[in-house]
Amino acid sequence: MNSKQMELNEVEVWDGNTCNAQALRQASVDVVAAYPITPSTNTVENYATFHANGYVDGEFIMVESEHAAMSACVGAAAAGGRVATATSSQGCALMVEVLYQCSGMRLPAVLCLVNRALAAPLNVNGDHSDMYLTRDAGWIQLDSFNAQNAYDLTLMAFKIGEHMDVRLPVISNQDGFLTSHTAQTVRPLKDEVAYNFIGDYVPVNAMLDFSKPVTHGVQTEHDWHFEHKAKQHAALQAAFPVVEEVFKEFKELTGREYNIVETHNLEGADVAIICLGTTYETATIAADELKEEGIKAAVVSPRLFRPFPLTQLAQKLQNVKAIACMDRSAPGGTVGALYNEVAGALINTEARPVMRNLIYGLGGRDITVHELKDIFRDLAKDAENGKITGKIQRLHGVRGPELSFYEL
Numbered sequence: 001m002n003s004k005q006m007e008l009n010e011v012e013v014w015d016g017n018t019c020n021a022q023a024l025r026q027a028s029v030d031v032v033a034a035y036p037i038t039p040s041t042n043t044v045e046n047y048a049t050f051h052a053n054g055y056v057d058g059e060f061i062m063v064e065s066e067h068a069a070m071s072a073c074v075g076a077a078a079a080g081g082r083v084a085t086a087t088s089s090q091g092c093a094l095m096v097e098v099l100y101q102c103s104g105m106r107l108p109a110v111l112c113l114v115n116r117a118l119a120a121p122l123n124v125n126g127d128h129s130d131m132y133l134t135r136d137a138g139w140i141q142l143d144s145f146n147a148q149n150a151y152d153l154t155l156m157a158f159k160i161g162e163h164m165d166v167r168l169p170v171i172s173n174q175d176g177f178l179t180s181h182t183a184q185t186v187r188p189l190k191d192e193v194a195y196n197f198i199g200d201y202v203p204v205n206a207m208l209d210f211s212k213p214v215t216h217g218v219q220t221e222h223d224w225h226f227e228h229k230a231k232q233h234a235a236l237q238a239a240f241p242v243v244e245e246v247f248k249e250f251k252e253l254t255g256r257e258y259n260i261v262e263t264h265n266l267e268g269a270d271v272a273i274i275c276l277g278t279t280y281e282t283a284t285i286a287a288d289e290l291k292e293e294g295i296k297a298a299v300v301s302p303r304l305f306r307p308f309p310l311t312q313l314a315q316k317l318q319n320v321k322a323i324a325c326m327d328r329s330a331p332g333g334t335v336g337a338l339y340n341e342v343a344g345a346l347i348n349t350e351a352r353p354v355m356r357n358l359i360y361g362l363g364g365r366d367i368t369v370h371e372l373k374d375i376f377r378d379l380a381k382d383a384e385n386g387k388i389t390g391k392i393q394r395l396h397g398v399r400g401p402e403l404s405f406y407e408l
Helices: 016-026 041-052 066-079 089-104 129-133 147-161 191-198 221-237 239-254 279-293 310-316 337-346 369-385
Strands: 012-014 031-034 059-062 083-087 110-115 140-143 170-175 184-186 261-264 271-274 297-302 304-306 322-327 354-359 393-395
Touching: 012 016, 016 041, 016 110, 016 147, 016 170, 016 191, 031 041, 031 066, 041 059, 066 083, 066 089, 083 089, 089 129, 089 221, 110 129, 110 147, 140 147, 147 170, 147 184, 147 191, 147 239, 191 239, 221 239, 239 304, 261 279, 261 310, 271 369, 279 297, 279 369, 297 310, 297 369, 310 337, 322 337, 322 369, 337 354, 354 369
Parallel strands: 031 059, 031 083, 083 110, 110 170, 140 170, 271 297, 271 322, 322 354, 354 393
Antiparallel strands: 012 184, 140 304, 261 297
């Protein structure tokens, strides 16, 4: 634990970036290497301020690029340290090569990914393009709905990734600006409580342990590459019980409950919106207001985006008649990734809900309670008819004539 501790109020007013920085400080990270980029800049700036004021015993390294930032984290983790960084958008894209190195070497780093659109055209606002970009890089991915979630999940990311049954890096996602720059009330843990929850870092195969020489990042080719990736995938799947265990411990400590699949009003629901990030909370308001119209509407969100909870999600959706999968990322010539995941979860089950794919909110475009209520109303018609009116995919909120695609 850091030698100098910070006195925190029982209730603080923090934005999501401040939550990230405080969680990194309380985790007593050995090395944070970073190259700031909007909208994750304040995560790094706040942490640098803590370091300058003596609240961080570890090293803070400013590097020349995001690629270098993750490379430094990989080197420090391989040497036997607890490491972390933060990035967004184009920085994440530059970092991707090294993300695969980090997970392939089974190094439990933490990346605070403040989700932002990818250029071109240039856009600094939030959508899930960078979250989707990293989904197959072998990292565990957690998803926040608000600032409190960002603080809690970034703390839990260390405990999950460093577990001996996992030993994989973890991304803590939050929406750019909607969470990262929105000040909300947050209930932090005291420094000692937070650190004791995470625990001391236990190195595995540390390169600075000269009594046990090891090599990281070896070349395998066809002889062993397949087996290596199979073990890595098995470790990702082994994260499910670990995540549940950590969520349970955190609830016992704080009273705040997290689930691998979060739901709202699901029992008895006929229709559901499935979404990620801040849209979850907005959609819950819409669902509650529709009770007066007799529409039984639910909201569902996978809190764990990787490994994707196929089985857990499918179990939740067996009685829902119509679903809208909300993808906040350009689909790139197919249906959205979340739609694909949900369809894959349901295809071998008895459930056959009608499924729409809505592409929305690109580049930070807002989605309102009013719009979400209209989406629920459309779903109610789908549920009553037993089929989709129109095409499967709609670009919701785009100006000009409605764009829709894919018809069965």
